[in-house]
Amino acid sequence: MEILESINWAILAPIIVIQLILMAVAIIDLIKIEKANGPKWIWALVILFINLLGPIIYFIFGRRS
Amino acid sequence: MPVVSITGLKKRFKEQEVIKGLDFQLNEGKCIALLGANGAGKTTTLKMLAGLVKPDSGSIVYEGGEKADFRRFIGYLPQFPVFYEWMTGREFLEYAGQLAGLPKAEAKDRAKDLLELTGISEAKNRRIGKYSGGMKQRLGIAQAIIHRPRLVMLDEPVSALDPFGRREVLELLNRLKKETAILFSTHILNDAEEICDEILFLHGGELIESGTLAELRTRHQQAKIDLVFKANTAEYAEEISLLPPVSSMEVNGDSASFLVNDIEKARKIFLTEIAQRKWPLVKFEISRTSLEDVFMKVVKK
Amino acid sequence: MKQLVTLFKKEMLEMARNFKWIWVPLTFVLIAVKEPLVLYYLPQIIDSLGGLPEGAVIELPVPSAGEALAASLSQFNTLGVLIIVLITMGTIAGERKSGVTELILVKPVSYAGFVTAKWSSSMMLIWFSYFLGYFLSWYYVGILFEFIPFADFLQSFFVYGIWLTLIITIVILLNTFIKSSGAVGFISIGIIIIATLLSTSLSHLLAWSPALLSAYTNTFIIGGNFPDELLPSIIVSVIAIMFSILASIAIFKRRELA
Numbered sequence: 001m002e003i004l005e006s007i008n009w010a011i012l013a014p015i016i017v018i019q020l021i022l023m024a025v026a027i028i029d030l031i032k033i034e035k036a037n038g039p040k041w042i043w044a045l046v047i048l049f050i051n052l053l054g055p056i057i058y059f060i061f062g063r064r065s
Numbered sequence: 066m067p068v069v070s071i072t073g074l075k076k077r078f079k080e081q082e083v084i085k086g087l088d089f090q091l092n093e094g095k096c097i098a099l100l101g102a103n104g105a106g107k108t109t110t111l112k113m114l115a116g117l118v119k120p121d122s123g124s125i126v127y128e129g130g131e132k133a134d135f136r137r138f139i140g141y142l143p144q145f146p147v148f149y150e151w152m153t154g155r156e157f158l159e160y161a162g163q164l165a166g167l168p169k170a171e172a173k174d175r176a177k178d179l180l181e182l183t184g185i186s187e188a189k190n191r192r193i194g195k196y197s198g199g200m201k202q203r204l205g206i207a208q209a210i211i212h213r214p215r216l217v218m219l220d221e222p223v224s225a226l227d228p229f230g231r232r233e234v235l236e237l238l239n240r241l242k243k244e245t246a247i248l249f250s251t252h253i254l255n256d257a258e259e260i261c262d263e264i265l266f267l268h269g270g271e272l273i274e275s276g277t278l279a280e281l282r283t284r285h286q287q288a289k290i291d292l293v294f295k296a297n298t299a300e301y302a303e304e305i306s307l308l309p310p311v312s313s314m315e316v317n318g319d320s321a322s323f324l325v326n327d328i329e330k331a332r333k334i335f336l337t338e339i340a341q342r343k344w345p346l347v348k349f350e351i352s353r354t355s356l357e358d359v360f361m362k363v364v365k366k
Numbered sequence: 367m368k369q370l371v372t373l374f375k376k377e378m379l380e381m382a383r384n385f386k387w388i389w390v391p392l393t394f395v396l397i398a399v400k401e402p403l404v405l406y407y408l409p410q411i412i413d414s415l416g417g418l419p420e421g422a423v424i425e426l427p428v429p430s431a432g433e434a435l436a437a438s439l440s441q442f443n444t445l446g447v448l449i450i451v452l453i454t455m456g457t458i459a460g461e462r463k464s465g466v467t468e469l470i471l472v473k474p475v476s477y478a479g480f481v482t483a484k485w486s487s488s489m490m491l492i493w494f495s496y497f498l499g500y501f502l503s504w505y506y507v508g509i510l511f512e513f514i515p516f517a518d519f520l521q522s523f524f525v526y527g528i529w530l531t532l533i534i535t536i537v538i539l540l541n542t543f544i545k546s547s548g549a550v551g552f553i554s555i556g557i558i559i560i561a562t563l564l565s566t567s568l569s570h571l572l573a574w575s576p577a578l579l580s581a582y583t584n585t586f587i588i589g590g591n592f593p594d595e596l597l598p599s600i601i602v603s604v605i606a607i608m609f610s611i612l613a614s615i616a617i618f619k620r621r622e623l624a
Contacts (some may be wrong), residue, residue, distance in 0.1 A: 011403070011506070011509065011510070012403070014399075015396065015399060015400075015403070018392050018395055018396055019396070021388070021392060022388075022389055022392050022393070022396075025385050025388050025389060026389070029384075029385055034150075034194055034195070052396060052400075055389065056389065056393050056449075059385065059386075059389045060449070060452050060453065063384065115472050116472065117468060117471070117472065117622070118622055119622055134474045136472060136473060136474040136475075137474045139472070140472075141468075141469075141472040143465065143468045143469070145465065146465070146468075146469060147464045147465035147466050147468070147469070148466060148469065149376075149380070149466060151380060151383045151384065152379075156379075160372065160376055161469070161470075161473060163368075163369070163372045164369060164372060164373075164470065164473040164474070164475050165473045165474060166369075166474060205469075208469060212473070
């Protein structure tokens with residue numbers, strides 16, 4: 001696990017925080033909206049488990065406009 | 066002074082001529098029903114009046130003249146109004162008011178008043194996405210009148226509502242009559258009769274009848290005599306229909322209706338004939354044909 | 367003018383309510399900042415994936431600061447452009463399809479104002495997101511590699527921003543006469559791809575093409591100089607933007623809105 005030590009966490013932390021904010025906002029939105037573009041639980045999986053892109057995919061395709 | 070004058074209005078969608086030439090005027094402060102069966106061209110007519118559909122030919126001239134933006138004189142509610150679901154009812158009304166040219170403070174006041182008037186002020190801070198059909202219809206009426214237009218056009222405002230909602234909206238329209246001219250489309254004669262002074266009767270893209278309710282009644286109403294016999298009504302009816310005052314006859318089960326020209330004469334003749342022949346009369350009723358009968362007659366043709 | 371403010375405020379409110387003001391900037395930050403990070407950690411990443419087979423020698427040249435920043439720009443040019451198209455493709459078409467415009471445009475609303483509000487609100491969201499992402503990428507490049515002069519950053523920011531503006535404007539233009547937002551998106555992407563492919567393969571003939579602005583910006587970041595063709599390219603872009611806005615308004619006025 002050398003790689004974990006060699007990484008400068010001060011640099012990476014903001015990225016992780018951003019990722020977490022995106023996830024949180026997407027989940028909040030998913031809970032609040034009346035109907036998603038498809039089953040909500042699938043979107044929840046997408047948001048939580050597709051790294052980096054999950055929340056973005058949800059915002060673009062998951063909200064029924 | 067008419068609010069709007071329509072002459073020679075025509076519209077065709079692809080192969081089908083939907084509006085085949087309309088001419089009429091709408092006067093200030095009147096409530097007019099645009100009556101017709103589905104597919105008669107009511108929605109297309111209203112959309113052309115609202116400027117959403119361009120007529121192929123003919124003209125629509127509002128009182129401000131052709132150059133002025135007529136949209137400030139009119140309010141319009143489509144048959145299935147769609148709102149910004151993410152706004153609250155109050156926000157939408159204030160937005161609509163400001164777009165219609167009201168200053169912000171006035172838009173706020175008007176929105177508040179109209180939320181009261183239409184009975185949705187409890188839900189004013191809820192997102193429109195959560196409104197029921199009836200609430201949306203009432204919000205739709207509110208947004209149509211927020212800028213106090215001279216003419217409000219409503220497309221089938223009560224058709225999608227349950228009896229309760231329909232009652233409320235009709236009462237709302239009755240109150241509105243005092244403030245503005247109303248043109249509303251419907252396929253239900255009762256609704257038209259209930260709140261309107263005038264009827265425009267549209268069928269197959271043409272105006273086949275128009276006028277005030279009283280005019281229409283006298284023009285189309287005929288005296289009617291209904292008879293019921295103990296038995297064999299059809300047989301007796303057949304013979305009675307040969308009597309001079311009868312212009313037409315219809316038998317429905319054990320009752321028969323006769324349209325007659327001269328009610329006094331007809332009554333005398335009917336009763337003497339029946340008495341002389343000793344027919345077993347059970348019921349004798351004099352009435353008049355309703356507009357409904359006229360409406361049905363035309364639509365069935 | 368007052369009405370324009372009302373229309374514009376509504377767009378802003380909508381973007382706040384559907385969280386666009388949060389997720390679009392953050393997404394732009396992610397896709398921009400990812401590049402210098404990956405480039406910087408590439409040797410470790412390869413190592414952690416099992417390293418190189420023994421005996422294999424791959425020279426990984428240490429990228430320059432300019433190359434790292436340019437990598438962010440190229441992300442904007444693919445993923446960024448895609449996101450821009452996806453979030454603006456329904457801005458008018460969607461409202462028209464749903465039927466809200468039947469309520470809005472029956473009010474005495476200026477058609478020019480309506481289109482302008484749509485355009486300027488999209489511009490604001492995207493320029494803000496683009497600035498945030500690009501700025502942070504510049505900052506990361508500075509920390510991980512070396513700092514590029516801020517003036518250079520600004521120049522490249524504005525030049526490439528012209529191309530993004532043109533894209534936004536084209537999407538809005540298509541919105542005024544196509545009712546399906548899917549079709550708007552598809553055609554926009556098509557136009558962008560064709561313009562880019564044509565301009566890069568025929569760059570000697572189409573040196574003025576707006577689609578080359580990203581290439582010119584790259585050259586500038588990496589080499590320090592803009593090519594001479596930059597100016598005609600900017601002029602053509604600005605003309606195209608102004609023309610598209612005017613066309614949008616003119617088309618929107620004439621359209622049947624039902």
